[in-house]
Amino acid sequence: MRIDATHRKWLIASLIILGVSTFVYIAYAASSPAGPSGGSATGLTFGIVGFAFMIFAGLLAGRKKVAIWRLGRAQTWLRGHLWLGLLSLPMIFFHAGFQFGGVLTRVLMILLITVVASGLFGAALQHYMPRMMTSEVPMETIFEQIDHVRDQLVTEADALVDGVCGATQTEQVALSGGGAIALATPAPAAVLPLRDFYTRQLRPFLLHDHRRHQTLAARADSARLFEGLRTVLPSDAHDATRKLEEICEEERQLRRQVRMHHWQHGWLLLHVPLSLALLLLGCVHAIMALRY
Amino acid sequence: MSAGLMIDLTVDGKKVSVPAGTSVFDAARLNNIEIPTLCHQQNEKPIGVCRVCVVDVGARVFTASCVRPAEQGMVVSTNSEKVKQARRTLVELLMTDHVSPCARERQSGDCELEALAKQDNLARSRFAPQATRRGVDDSSMSIGVDFDACILCDRCIRGCDEIRENFVLGRMGKGETTRIAFDNNLPMGESSCVSCGECMVSCPTGALTNKVINQTAIAAPGSEPVSLQELNELPFFEGVSGTFLSLNRNAVVRRRFKRGDVICREGEYGSTAFYILDGEARVSIASPIAHVKTKGAVKRFLGKLSSRLTQRQNDVRDDETGQHWIHIDAPMDLSYENPVATLKAGDLFGEMTCMSLYPRSATVRAESDCTVLELLRNVLDIMQRNKNFRAQLDRSYRQRALDSHLRAVPIFAGLTDEFIEGLREKVELLRFSPGQVICRQGDHADSFFLVRIGFVKVSQTHLGGDMVLAYLSRGDYFGETGLLKGDVRTATCSALDHVEVVRISAADFAEMNRQFPEVRHQLELVDRERTQMNRERLTALSSTPLDSFLKQGLMEAQSLLLLDLDSCTRCDACVRACADAHDGVTRLVREGLRFDHYLVATSCRQCLDPLCMVGCPVGSIRRRNSLEVIIEDWCIGCGLCADNCPYGNINMHPFDVFADVPGSPGQKKAMVKQKATSCDLCSEFAEPSCVYACPHDAAHRVNPRQFFAGLLQQSSDKSPKD
């Protein structure tokens, strides 16, 4: 979600909550002779509020499972998730009086910090990545269809190369029967470099054959290669070469899309399981701390 | 010349005697001396244009033997070296006017000119090929025309005019650009050609050939071939060249059906039409007459949505049609309440499927044992161009279909029997081929049209280019605007595929309006509505400078689903929500055109050119007055509209229904039928589910003109004022 002016209300509300809690915390810390503690009334309240924020944040997963239930707009939920999830951190710090306590609470604190940190990282990704994707991968397609699109690219490229190097020869035979039309078809010898380039470089690149060096993966190198190729090919073959270059560009963009897609959605693999552990252990700690 | 008078001459050293008036060519032929010919054939009057039949009669110059009468004491040499040399040169010159190998040489290897060239070892001409290309004409269903292969021998022209007396063919142009022409140089398919095939049979080269599609045979189970003689005896093949008919014989078969057999099924693709020889058949629509409605309890907190088939009685949608008839691809319409009718001997059905390859519009089942002819396009075309058949078709239309056709149009429902009786003999049935203009914007308005078969494109030309106002299909009418105003045509109407219209003259139209003020009133209302709508669109068009905005048709849209690509994380929550809201069938695909940093996602865009509406075999998809698409209840689920929509905004939604078992009438079982659906904006809710479910504030349903107002303003400020 992009963090923009539409977040102003949430920002202000969060700052107020934070300000009030800080004020309460300072007053409370100063007034309790033994120092702040999770077990005091105020400390417990901070703990409960902070945990409530976390539970709300965790409910986002459930909310997304039932997207069409009219439980409030998904974006409202996410905004709440971001801001309240973030607020849960100071709340718990206030709860624990900036102590890490025993083993369980220490684990809990580390979990919380990691979840919030990963959440912030993810939020940052979601803020920047879409724009990068839009501008750098104009040929973007639906992620699930990338493999299919790639297959099509190979087929298309094969046809292009055959059109220049293969089929031309047979066409010439046919022509010599009918005779009179003087089509300047490139002699097969002149287009050999294209076939060569295709089988050695382009096709392996399109097929992800990693045994070969992937010079074409870099845009600048690729441009240089194609430029060089055009200087040796007859002008009739330039059109096909340009199309091959476009195919090559599309393949690069698809690779980029895959990479960006993995970043964009991969961080959740950290964020989600840890947040689940956090919520479970949080319950354990709460029960244990209250019972003993 | 008097009969019986004989003359004597010598041909290649042989003394021969022939009746006076015989040509030198015939004199030789009668005595088994062969002289090559091209422009001359035995059943036509010789005209001597190609001069391939040169002979030496001892005169100063060689002469064309086909036109030169034999004379007493003439000494003819057909074979001397000099004559051969002259013939070679002539053939060689003709070859420069002829693409080689021509279609005929490729098809059957018997182009007469190329055969001569081969005899003379003239595979290639020494002369430069003719520079101007004369082109091809692919408009006829059964005959291909390649002007570049034509050597202007006039055999086709004589075949058409002298033998068949159809007077369609002639010559046009001068010098290098001379070519044969149909009527006043119309494309063959649009001309008055009756498809008798005589020209094609006459042509010595590949300039006129039988189209290759005609080699396809119908391979339906149990089909029997029809003999040439039987075909010739059918009244609607009268006057068709026997050779031509036999070339096309594979494209017609006889099929016998037992009572209850299905002849064709709605929604299926096909390429044939049927003509009932004897017996009766029942035509009906088996799909449930209902539309897809997405229901959900909005009030309840945890309401879940589901889509159901809903009948009109239970749920009337805005702008649903008031018509009582469903238009199908047969000589009659079906009643909305009870979509069943009977077809009799002499009825032709499935023309649209056959001519334009649309899906079948209805299911036809043999009512009694019956025999039908199943025809492919080329034969149907031959048949429909036939004068007898047209007359029969006309007659049966006037007598049986005109009433129901007129009455099926709600506006005309009130016409009296007497009035229709009066119209019966006055209306005209006209046929148009794809692309042909029926009436042109700016022309004087002289008639009113009802569409009988096919799709008519109504478009208007203005400064910005052409805009398609509508696609009209069976049951629609046009031409009223100009007539009501007593003025010129306000739009151009052209045939999109094979179209047949009923033409009502201005006088009859005026008479109708005089007698039936209510009809006039209704027509005026519709006219006002149409004009208003067009005006709105035009102002919308002219007020937007942004080129690509226009090109993408965004201007047309009242509401677009935009995904802001700068915040969309491609999480697909929107797509999943849409699927959830519609029984797992998403109506939203996260791909499409981009405008600025927005992805214009699917859902009906109310295009300038609503391509989805072209081809619906039953005309059940149309525009609401709000321009949005409505799919009427009688959709048969063929899926053509979904294929045709360039943006994938129409989806097929399968349902389990209880329906007739194919082949065994009366029996029912559960099966899957589909219905076309398009985005319904989750109209049960305040907000579409996709927008509601997007966590990233990236999905928006907007009115594009308002939404992009700022952007459009900017670009108009930048664009130079003129």
Ligand code: HEM
């Ligand atoms: C998941 C979020 C939570 C974290 C990370 C957390 C962390 C901590 C820490 C570090 C301490 C030790 C403070 C110290 O040593 O002075 C503590 C104490 C305590 N916490 Fe929590 N806490 C959480 C949630 C809760 C909740 C939800 C409750 C009760 C409803 C609770 C009740 C207590 C109590 C009663 C103590 C005092 C007992 C003790 O000092 O051993 N905590 N908490």
Ligand code: HEM
């Ligand atoms: C502290 C308690 C938190 C918990 C328990 C938590 C839990 C979760 C869970 C379970 C999800 C997965 C939702 C899904 O199914 O897609 C999620 C997603 C996410 N979380 Fe958190 N989270 C917490 C804090 C944060 C914080 C502090 C941030 C950032 C400031 C954050 C940012 C995100 C983002 C951006 C997503 C992805 C949402 C989407 O793409 O739909 N989270 N979180």
Ligand code: SF4
């Ligand atoms: S609305 Fe679409 S699916 Fe239904 S009959 Fe018409 S073209 Fe076929």
Ligand code: SF4
């Ligand atoms: S739900 Fe929103 S963020 Fe996700 S794919 Fe759809 S528009 Fe993009």
Ligand code: FES
């Ligand atoms: S055959 Fe005699 S001039 Fe053509």
